[in-house]
Amino acid sequence: MPPQDKIDYIDRYRAEGFPVCMIGDGINDAPALKRADTGIAMGGIGSDIAIDAADIALVNDDISELPHLLRLSRRMMRTIRLNIAFSMFLNFLAIGLAITGILGPVIGALVHNAGSVLVIVNSAFLLGWKSER
Secondary structure, three states, X not given: OOHHHHHHHHHHHHHOOOOOEEEEOOHHHHHHHHHOOEEEEEOOOOOHHHHHHOOEEEOOOOHHXXXXXXXXXXXXXXXXXXXXXXXXXXXXXXXXXXXXXXXXXXXXHHHHHHHHHHHHHHHHHHHHOOOOO
C-alpha cells in the first residue's frame, strides 16, 4: 500500500474520533508512523527511518507481545500514580509535624529518605511483573 493511502486511512479514523496505532517496519511506513497517535516500529527488521518516526520500537519484532506491553504500561501508570500520592502524603504529613515541632530536622530527613526508598522498592516490583494471559 502506498504511504499516502496509509496516511489517508489514519486521517479518516482520527476524524471519526478513533485513536490510531500504526505498526510498520519500512521507509514507506515512516510518514504513517509519525501521523498515528501511537507509532510502533519493528526494531530488528525495520529501517532506521521507521524507528526514528515511531513512538515505540520493538526490539525483538514479536508483535504478539503488544497486549503484554499494553498491560505493563497500564500497571506502570498505576504504580507512578500510587508513588506520587504516597510521597505527597508522606511529605505533607512530615511538613505538618515539623511545623508543630514534633518532627525534628534529622528525623524529617530520615522520613523523607525512607519514603524515597519505599517508592523505589514499589517501582522495582514492576521488573518481575508478569501479566495473566
